[in-house]
Amino acid sequence: MGKGGVGKSTSAALNSLFLSHKGCEVLLVSLDPAHNQSDIFEKKLSDKPKQIAPHLQAIEIDQEQWIKRYLKDVQQQIRRTYAYLTSFNLEKYFKVIKHSPGLEEYALILAFQEINRKFSKMDFLVFDMAPTALSLKFFNLPTLSLIWTNHLLALRKEIIEKRELITKIKLLKKEIETDKVLSKIQDSINQYTALKQLFEDRRLTKINLVMNPDLLSLAESKRIVDGLNGINISLSQVIINKMQENSSIDHILGEFKGIPILKMPFSQTPLIGLDTLTKFLELNDSVLMEQPLELLAKTRN
């Protein structure tokens, strides 16, 4: 994560390439709607994994496609369960719903969940995140959704209890019927809880904050850390990108006490193309080797 232009995509690309050079199977996933990975590797990427280098594949998530797919799925379910006329009347709402706030980050969550499921055999899944605001909403979604779903669950349980009481008094027997809404709420709670735990677990999910050694970048980075702390998510490491010999970072180190810091040197040539990235890595391998040890413990050599 990080402010726009600090080098999030380049850091993700370099880290992916670094891990693949160590023999790990890596999938680099671009969740950023700007999709810079195609430009960085000079290769057209799509929602299907493409081999970029030995052990390294890359994929780009089409947010709009995911929203469309999700809404189509809901519409199909409605057509199956609703009376024809009701579902017909609802069609017009769906044309507007796709523009609803909140669906953007949900599309990313759906993509994230499927990639986690589909590519669980990979050694590393590296996600190139969207700009700060969208990324914070992304990480916040499970927590926010759990507040709502837990409240709805309690209310639904109360409704079912009352319904059962009425049936018992009226028909002298307790009607046992599975409430589909209750089951659906419970399913959602389980899913959001699993996602929240995954985001909070620093052994499974490493969150890197990328920043430059300048004051603007530091100010936004502090806001990101505050935003993440608010939902119980901590950082794995801070990458200070574009470091130059005269860069002063004492004030940055003071702000991120206790968090590992990786100082990525400034490159004189633009880091575009596999060859340039590989050369940069060869020169700075020792820098990347300084990353938190458990991250590299998985590496094969």
Added chain:
Amino acid sequence: MNSLLKNIVCKIKDACKVGDEMGRSRAVETIENELEEMENVFGLLVLGSFVGIPSPPMQISLDLMPHMEKELLLMMEKVDTASQPLSQLFSVFDID
């Protein structure tokens, strides 16, 4: 004579049954109204965005929507009768 007696007993049994059903119905009337209101609140919470009320994140509404046809229709009906709240209240308290 015997059949007349049987008939009377039968009628008394029927009357008791009707009385019992009525009593049970009365006993749950208030709970039923309470339940109906709770269902309305639930419908509004989940599907409120359709009538302009703050609602949960869109994906929660959409995930539950396929299972909530009854609530959706009920809410639409409520929107239709919203202009006559007094008549709605009178019918709840059974005032003609």
